[in-house]
Amino acid sequence: MGGSEHISWFADLGLEHRASVGGKGGSLGELQRAHIAVPAGFVVTTGAFERCLEALERDLPVRSAIESLPADDLTQIAHTSKALRSRIEQAPLPPGVLDVISSAHARLCADHDSAVAVRSSATTEDAIDASFAGLQDTYLWVKGAAETARMVQLCWASLYSVESISYRRRRRIPEHSVAMAVVVQVMVDARSAGVMFTRSPTTGDRSVITVEGAWGLGSAVVGGEVTPDRWVIGKITGEISARATSDKTIQHVPRDTGGIVSLPVADDLRRAACMSDEELQRLRDIGRRVERHYGRAQDIEWAVQRSDGNILLLQSRPETVWSTREAAPLARAVDNPVEHVMSIFGGRS
Amino acid sequence: MSSPGKPQGFPLPSSLRVVPGTEAAQAAYPYYMQFTAGDDQRFWFYNSMHFPEPMSAFDMVTAEAAYCALGAANTRVHCLPTTLGIDYRIINGRVYIGGNAVTDPAEIARRTTEFQNRAFYYYANWERLYAQWREKMLALIQDTRALPRPLLPEFEPIEHVHAGRGIASNHYLIDTYYKTLEGYFRMWHHHFEFLLLGYGAYMTFFAFCKKAFPEITDQTVARMVAGMEAEIFRPDEELRRLARCAVELGVDAHFQGSSSADSIIKTLQGAGSPGAAWLEELQSSREPWFNINVGDGFYHYHRSWNDDLSMPFTGIFDYIARVKSGEALERPVEKLQAERQQLIADYRELLGSDEERAAYDQMIALAHRVFPYVEGHKFYCEHWYTNLFFNKIREFGALLSAHGFFPQESDVFHLTHFELEAAIVDLMTSWSTGSAPRGPSRWPNIVAERRAAIAQWSKHDTPPALGPVPDIIDDPAIVMLWGITRESLDSWLKASGDGATDEIRGFAASSGVVEGPARVIKSVEDIGRLQSGDILVCQITNPSWAPIFQKILGAVSDLGGSMSHAAIVAREYGLPAVVGTGTATSRIKDGQRIRVDGGRGVVTILH
Numbered sequence: 001m002g003g004s005e006h007i008s009w010f011a012d013l014g015l016e017h018r019a020s021v022g023g024k025g026g027s028l029g030e031l032q033r034a035h036i037a038v039p040a041g042f043v044v045t046t047g048a049f050e051r052c053l054e055a056l057e058r059d060l061p062v063r064s065a066i067e068s069l070p071a072d073d074l075t076q077i078a079h080t081s082k083a084l085r086s087r088i089e090q091a092p093l094p095p096g097v098l099d100v101i102s103s104a105h106a107r108l109c110a111d112h113d114s115a116v117a118v119r120s121s122a123t124t125e126d127a128i129d130a131s132f133a134g135l136q137d138t139y140l141w142v143k144g145a146a147e148t149a150r151m152v153q154l155c156w157a158s159l160y161s162v163e164s165i166s167y168r169r170r171r172r173i174p175e176h177s178v179a180m181a182v183v184v185q186v187m188v189d190a191r192s193a194g195v196m197f198t199r200s201p202t203t204g205d206r207s208v209i210t211v212e213g214a215w216g217l218g219s220a221v222v223g224g225e226v227t228p229d230r231w232v233i234g235k236i237t238g239e240i241s242a243r244a245t246s247d248k249t250i251q252h253v254p255r256d257t258g259g260i261v262s263l264p265v266a267d268d269l270r271r272a273a274c275m276s277d278e279e280l281q282r283l284r285d286i287g288r289r290v291e292r293h294y295g296r297a298q299d300i301e302w303a304v305q306r307s308d309g310n311i312l313l314l315q316s317r318p319e320t321v322w323s324t325r326e327a328a329p330l331a332r333a334v335d336n337p338v339e340h341v342m343s344i345f346g347g348r349s
Numbered sequence: 350m351s352s353p354g355k356p357q358g359f360p361l362p363s364s365l366r367v368v369p370g371t372e373a374a375q376a377a378y379p380y381y382m383q384f385t386a387g388d389d390q391r392f393w394f395y396n397s398m399h400f401p402e403p404m405s406a407f408d409m410v411t412a413e414a415a416y417c418a419l420g421a422a423n424t425r426v427h428c429l430p431t432t433l434g435i436d437y438r439i440i441n442g443r444v445y446i447g448g449n450a451v452t453d454p455a456e457i458a459r460r461t462t463e464f465q466n467r468a469f470y471y472y473a474n475w476e477r478l479y480a481q482w483r484e485k486m487l488a489l490i491q492d493t494r495a496l497p498r499p500l501l502p503e504f505e506p507i508e509h510v511h512a513g514r515g516i517a518s519n520h521y522l523i524d525t526y527y528k529t530l531e532g533y534f535r536m537w538h539h540h541f542e543f544l545l546l547g548y549g550a551y552m553t554f555f556a557f558c559k560k561a562f563p564e565i566t567d568q569t570v571a572r573m574v575a576g577m578e579a580e581i582f583r584p585d586e587e588l589r590r591l592a593r594c595a596v597e598l599g600v601d602a603h604f605q606g607s608s609s610a611d612s613i614i615k616t617l618q619g620a621g622s623p624g625a626a627w628l629e630e631l632q633s634s635r636e637p638w639f640n641i642n643v644g645d646g647f648y649h650y651h652r653s654w655n656d657d658l659s660m661p662f663t664g665i666f667d668y669i670a671r672v673k674s675g676e677a678l679e680r681p682v683e684k685l686q687a688e689r690q691q692l693i694a695d696y697r698e699l700l701g702s703d704e705e706r707a708a709y710d711q712m713i714a715l716a717h718r719v720f721p722y723v724e725g726h727k728f729y730c731e732h733w734y735t736n737l738f739f740n741k742i743r744e745f746g747a748l749l750s751a752h753g754f755f756p757q758e759s760d761v762f763h764l765t766h767f768e769l770e771a772a773i774v775d776l777m778t779s780w781s782t783g784s785a786p787r788g789p790s791r792w793p794n795i796v797a798e799r800r801a802a803i804a805q806w807s808k809h810d811t812p813p814a815l816g817p818v819p820d821i822i823d824d825p826a827i828v829m830l831w832g833i834t835r836e837s838l839d840s841w842l843k844a845s846g847d848g849a850t851d852e853i854r855g856f857a858a859s860s861g862v863v864e865g866p867a868r869v870i871k872s873v874e875d876i877g878r879l880q881s882g883d884i885l886v887c888q889i890t891n892p893s894w895a896p897i898f899q900k901i902l903g904a905v906s907d908l909g910g911s912m913s914h915a916a917i918v919a920r921e922y923g924l925p926a927v928v929g930t931g932t933a934t935s936r937i938k939d940g941q942r943i944r945v946d947g948g949r950g951v952v953t954i955l956h
Contacts, residue, residue: 200563200564203563203564204563205562205563205564205565206561206562206699206700206701207562207564207565207696207699208562208564232564234565234566234569235699236569236692236695236696236699237566237569237692239566239569239860239948240948241564241566241857241860241948241949242949329701329702329704329705329708330557330560330561330701330705330708331557331704331705331708331709331712332704332705332707332708333704333707333708333710333711334708334711336469337711337712337714337715338468338469338472338473338715340553340557340708340711340712340715341468341472341546341549341550341553341715342461343553343556343557344549344552344553344556344825344829345429345430345431345464345468345549345825346430346431346461347430347431347457347823
C-alpha cells in the first residue's frame with residue numbers, strides 16, 4: 001500500500017478494506033476506483049485507534065466496561081461516555097502516529113494554507129443493516145497538521161458518544177467489532193452542496209433521483225439548519241418532475257481562523273435555485289454511475305466546488321430504508337402472458 | 350355550484366335547465382337520449398373529450414353508433430367481467446355519459462369465464478385478426494366510396510329504361526341513404542372490435558409500471574410502448590415529404606404564406622414540368638393520407654385536409670422554410686426505435702428482481718402486440734371513414750337544398766337521421782307524384798331554430814359531471830378511454846368549488862415549462878386564430894393539428910389522457926402539454942398569460 005503504517009490513501013482502498021478504514025474510508029476509496037471525483041485524502045486506519053485503545057485498556061478496561069452497560073440506563077451511559085471520551089482526548093497519541101499524520105498531511109496539503117475535513121469512519125458505519133450515519137463526529141475546515149491530529153483524537157473519542165454507545169447497546173453489537181478509522185481529506189469550498197438519494201425516499205421509486213441542496217457547505221443541509229431546494233429527476237429520462245426552491249436563510253462557510261460559520265444568505269440568492277439544470281443532470285449521471293457500481297440504491301453527499309464548478313462526492317452509502325423493506329415481486333411471469341390483463345379487467349378482487 | 354367549502358357532488362341531472370328558447374331544439378333529440386327522473390341516482394360526466402361542442406341533431410348519430418358498438422363489444426361480444434356498456438344522454442347539445450358497472454361477484458365470475466374464452470382468443474390471434482380487420486375496414490371504405498351520388502333526374506335515363514332496370518332513381522335515394530347510415534353503424538363496430546382489449550393490454554403494462562415506479566410519468570410509459578410508424582404520423586410526414594420535394598424541384602418559391610391553396614396549385618400548373626411533377630406528388634399523398642380531419646371526426650364540420658387544403662398547405666409552407674434553413678425533416682425512425690429499446694432496457698434493469706423482469710417482459714410484449722391497432726385504427730375509422738360518411742350526407746344536403754328543403758347543403762345536419770330519412774321519403778314521393786314536396790314549408794324554420802339553439806348552447810358552460818360521486822371509479826372502460834379517476838373528479842369538484850385559485854391541474858402529457866398568451870379555441874373552426882408563440886387551450890387537441898404544433902408553444906386541454914394522440918404528437922414536437930384539466934377552456938380567458946408545466950401537469954394563470 002502507498003501509505004505507511006496507520007495511513008492508507010484513497011487510491012489504494014476499496015470496500016474490502018472496511019475493517020481497517022471504516023465504512024466512509026472504504027466507500028471513498030471505492031468511489032475513486034469507480035472514477036467518481038472525490039476530494040483527495042487518506043485514512044488514519046483502525047490500527048492507530050487500536051494502539052490508542054490498547055494503552056488505555058492497560059490502565060482501565062474500556063470495551064468490557066461498555067459491554068456491561070445496560071442499554072436503557074442513559075445516566076450510566078452518559079457517565080461512562082464522559083469519562084472515556086476525556087481519557088481518549090487527553091491521552092498522548094501512540095508513538096509514531098503523529099509523525100505519519102503530519103507527513104501525510106504535508107503530502108495532501110502542498111499548499112500550506114489549505115484546510116482539511118476530518119471525519120469519523122467507524123467499522124460498523126454505513127453497513128446496510130445498521131446505518132450509523134451521523135452518529136460520529138466530523139470536523140470541517142481544519143488547518144495544520146497538529147490541529148488535524150487533535151481532531152483525529154476527537155473522532156476516536158466520538159465512538160464513545162452517548163448516542164453511539166446506546167445505539168450499539170440496543171443492537172447488542174459486540175465492542176471488539178467496533179473500531180474507528182478517521183478520514184482526512186481536502187476540504188471542498190462548496191458553492192452549493194447537499195444530498196442525493198438514488199431512489200425516492202417517499203415512495204421508494206427506483207426510477208427517480210431525489211436531490212436536496214443549499215448554498216455553501218453541505219453541513220447546513222445534513223444538520224437540518226436550512227430547508228434545502230429539492231428536485232426529483234427521472235433517473236433514466238433526466239426529466240425534472242418536481243422542483244421546489246426554498247427560502248435558504250443561512251449557509252455554512254469556512255471561517256478564516258478554521259472551522260465553519262453560519263452566515264445569512266444574500267437576499268437575492270435566498271430564493272434562487274442553488275443548482276442549475278445542467279448541474280442537476282451531471283449529478284444524475286454521477287448518481288447512476290455510483291448506483292451501477294454498487295448494484296444498489298445509494299444515499300450520497302455531494303458538493304459543487306466554488307472555484308471550478310466541479311461536482312465532488314463526499315460520501316456514498318447504501319440506502320437503508322427501502323432496501324430492507326422489499327416486498328414480494330409485484331408480478332411474476334405466467335404460463336399464458338395474456339392472463340396479466342385480468343389485473344385490469346378482472347375487478348378489484 | 351354547491352357550497353364552496355366542502356364540495357360533495359355535482360349538480361343532479363334534473364337540476365340542469367334547457368337554455369330558455371331552445372326547448373324545441375332539445376326535444377328534437379330522440380326520447381332515449383333525454384334525461385329522465387331515474388338518472389338522478391347515477392353518476393354522469395360530460396364527454397367533452399369526444400364531443401367538446403354542442404352536437405347538432407344529425408351529428409348525434411356518432412354518439413348513437415359509437416355507444417351501440419362499444420356497448421355490444423363490452424357487454425355481449427368480449428363480455429368484460431366488471432362492466433357493461435356506456436349510457437348516454439344529451440342536454441343543451443352536450444353529451445353526458447355514464448358507465449354501467451357489474452358488481453355482483455357471481456355475475457363477474459360468470460362473465461370472467463366468457464371473457465377468457467373470447468378476449469384471450471383475440472390476444473392469442475391478434476396479428477391475424479388485425480390483418481383481417483384492415484381488410485374488412487378497407488372493403489367498407491371501398492363500398493362507401495362506390496355509393497352513387499344521390500340525384501333525381503327529371504326523366505329516368507333512357508338507358509335504364511331500355512335495360513329494363515325497373516327500379517326508378519327515387520328508390521336509390523333511400524337505398525343509398527340506408528347503406529350510408531348502415532356503413533356508419535358498421536364502422537363503429539369495427540372500431541370497437543379491438544379497442545378495449547388493446548387499451549386493456551396497454552393499461553396492464555402501464556399499471557405495472559406505476560406500481561414498480563410510483564413516480565414514473567405517464568408519458569414515459571407511453572414512450573416505451575408507442576409505435577414509430579403508426580398511420581397517424583403519416584399525414585404530417587407527407588407534408589414534410591412534399592416540402593422537401595418542392596425544394597428539390599425548385600418550385601418552393603411559389604409557396605407564399607398569404608396565398609390560398611387554390612392559387613398555389615394554379616401557379617404550379619403553369620410552372621412547367623417541375624410544377625406538374627410536384628402536383629403529381631401531391632396527388633399521391635392525398636389518397637389516402639389527406640383523409641385526415643381537422644377535428645376528431647365526430648362533427649360534420651370536421652372537414653378533412655382533402656376537403657380544405659389550407660391546413661396542409663400552411664404546414665407545407667412552414668416546412669419549406671425549415672428545409673431551406675438546412676433542417677433535416679425526416680423523422681429519425683431508427684434512432685427513435687433505438688431510444689425506445691434503451692428506455693425499456695433501462696427501466697427493466699431497475700426492477701427489484703428477475704421475477705419482476707420476467708413479468709415485465711411479458712407485459713410489454715403484449716402491449717407492443719396490441720399497439721399498432723390502438724394507434725392505427727383512428728386513421729381508418731375516425732378520419733377516413735367519418736369524412737366519407739359526412740360528405741355523403743352532405744350530398745343529400747345539396748339535393749334537398751336544391752329542392753328547397755333548406756337554404757344550404759350543411760343545413761341537413763340540423764335534422765336527426767330519422768328526420769332526414771323522412772325528408773328523403775318526402776322528396777322521393779314528390780318526385781314520383783309530381784306534386785311539390787312538403788319539406789320546403791316545414792324545414793327552413795326548424796333549421797333556423799336549431800342553428801340558433803346551437804349558438805346559444807355553445808355560449809353556456811356545462812358542468813363537467815352530474816350526480817353523486819361514486820366512491821371509486823374502477824370501470825376499466827371509463828378509466829381507459831376517458832382517463833377519469835376518483836382523483837380527477839376530486840380536482841374537478843375542487844375547481845368548481847374554489848374558482849379563485851390560479852392553478853389548474855391535469856395530466857402531465859409532455860414535459861417542459863413555457864409561458865405565453867393563451868389562445869382559447871372552443872371550436873375547431875377557430876384554429877385560424879392561432880398565432881406563432883401562442884399556447885393552445887382547447888377542449889381536446891387533435892393529432893391532425895400537427896402542422897399548427899410547429900408554431901405554438903404549448904397545449905392545454907380539458908379532457909384526454911397521457912396516451913391520447915394529442916399527447917403523443919406533443920411529445921413528438923417537444924411541446925409542453927397538460928391534458929385532462931376538466932375546466933381549462935372555461936377558466937382561462939383568451940389572451941391571458943399562462944404558464945404550462947407539462948412535467949407536473951399544472952397550468953398557472955399569470956394575469
